Amino acid sequence: MIKPVSVLYKPRKLSYGGINLEVQGFTPAQFIYFTEEIAAKKMSAWRPRGVVLHCTAQPDLKTWDEDKPKRGIDEVQRIANMMPRWANAGFKASPHLFIDREEIWTATPLWRKGTHAKSFNATYWGIEIVGDFTRETLSDGQRDLVVTAAAALYAMIGHEPTPQNLKYHREEPRAFKPCPGNIGPKEWWDKAIEQRMAELFPGDDYRPGLTRA
Numbered sequence: 001m002i003k004p005v006s007v008l009y010k011p012r013k014l015s016y017g018g019i020n021l022e023v024q025g026f027t028p029a030q031f032i033y034f035t036e037e038i039a040a041k042k043m044s045a046w047r048p049r050g051v052v053l054h055c056t057a058q059p060d061l062k063t064w065d066e067d068k069p070k071r072g073i074d075e076v077q078r079i080a081n082m083m084p085r086w087a088n089a090g091f092k093a094s095p096h097l098f099i100d101r102e103e104i105w106t107a108t109p110l111w112r113k114g115t116h117a118k119s120f121n122a123t124y125w126g127i128e129i130v131g132d133f134t135r136e137t138l139s140d141g142q143r144d145l146v147v148t149a150a151a152a153l154y155a156m157i158g159h160e161p162t163p164q165n166l167k168y169h170r171e172e173p174r175a176f177k178p179c180p181g182n183i184g185p186k187e188w189w190d191k192a193i194e195q196r197m198a199e200l201f202p203g204d205d206y207r208p209g210l211t212r213a
């Protein structure tokens with residue numbers, strides 16, 4: 001059982017080409033506190049209905065992990081390095097979360113619309129699972145972090161995931177890539193996230209103070 005622990009929200013603010021990010025790494029317990037006590041209170045006009053799962057592909061997991069000790073590129077720098085690519089592609093924002101094997105990293109704030117999948121940007125958060133899962137294997141530990149993060153997000157909007165409001169990027173009609181790779185059937189994620197929500201937020205009132213959609 002993950003118990004929320006309080007955390008100060010002191011993100012690194014990064015700006016490039018009109019894209020503004022607030023980058024901070026969270027453990028699962030910190031992330032639950034962050035969504036409940038900070039992000040939920042900042043939500044205003046933009047109301048997403050679910051999550052789109054992606055994998056970063058570039059960088060892959062090997063590069064992401066090895067760059068830290070070898071080349072001194074930490075997670076914040078790693079995300080900063082992707083900003084020119086997004087800006088050149090005309091993106092106004094980024095995906096919302098980057099989840100590696102240790103932490104859940106924020107990028108575009110959860111209370112603002114992100115850029116990650118054309119047809120889904122308007123109404124979905126985008127989660128990037130760090131790795132290229134057409135070639136790499138998603139570990140149980142990293143998978144578990146993604147489940148917890150998604151459970152916290154669905155709890156924030158007051159409903160469970162369904163096959164309709166939990167998406168893989170490749171469901172995007174114009175998607176040209178196999179994103180998020182081989183991460184297993186969507187039904188598995190749907191169920192795992194639901195179970196995690198029941199563990200973390202017993203009862204059907206996932207978030208006191210937030211009205212159900």
Ligand SMILES: [Zn+2]
Nearest residue numbers: 054055169179
């Ligand atoms: Zn994608």
